[in-house]
Amino acid sequence: GVDCGADSRMCCRQEFFVDFKEIGWEDWIIQPEGYHMNYCSGLCPLHMAGIPGLAASFHTAVLNRIKAASAAAAVDSCCVPTQRRPLSLLYYDRDSNIVKTDIPDMIVDSCGCT
């Protein structure tokens, strides 16, 4: 996957860190100190569609080749997460119990074109 730079226009991963102290949540979330709410953004023109290794299953790659071949279906594809991991949280619930949970698929590690 590609991380976005200042003037990236093509599909890439935009880093975005939410500091729990900044949003006033540090009193009930014990760990971690923030959440990497990265997201995918940018263009996926045809020549990037289905490049192997970028969110392309074999079926998608073949389908994109067919689309790319027929100019009539000249549509862009989408910039989506290709790898994600859980967000581990340790927090106080409403009864001041200590709860630890791993929320699946909350952190985007890489992006790619479908």
Add this chain to the structure above:
Amino acid sequence: AAKGERCPACGVAALAPGAQRDALLALAKRSILAKLRLPGRPSVPQPPSRGSLLTALRTMLRDGAATPGMLRDAAATAGMSQDGRGTGLQEYELLSFAESGSSTSHSVHLHFRFSQEVARSSDIQQATLYLFWASPGRGSQPVTVRLLRADPAGPNLTVTGETRLEVQRPGWTALDIGAAVQSLFTQDTPRLTVQLEVPEGWGSPLPPHPSHSHWPFVVARAQARTPHRLRRR
């Protein structure tokens, strides 16, 4: 999209940087609360004393009840477990310290509350009650531990478990209460009451007050129920 242009995917005009940041922070809050099934952020908690927290974690570790992850994270020392590639089902570990209830000359009541959000959406995998006997009397002290559950139909309490112990010396006792806690998870207000009964005149074998570092606690592990997936051909 660059400033002043429109998003090529959805056509919405690009937000000014400040407005975009505010929108992303609001989205992050909504996303985390939704995944924790919380209607809003909890009010300011009354955290347990640091002594009782660390004592509880050491006791759980000695018994192997806490995964190192919880020990590490709750001790607020290391980073979070970044490599968790879980089963895809959300798992919870809960640590709940007792609230003092009513007491008489020969019995003490303790209450444990569990969050409705977790109770409604998950099944208990394991739950253990830890009791520390601070000062058993002369010789061995008979103690009856009863697990009570509020009766949805009325003010009574239903006994869901009973254990008779002979306390010989100061130290921890761990009791498996998984079935009792699971039966609570079907209630609107999942609250477990533990009654400790001793012979008349023996006095409570528990530590004297809730801020004591060896105060009773429950540790439980739960797993979200599998989401009902509708398959359509």
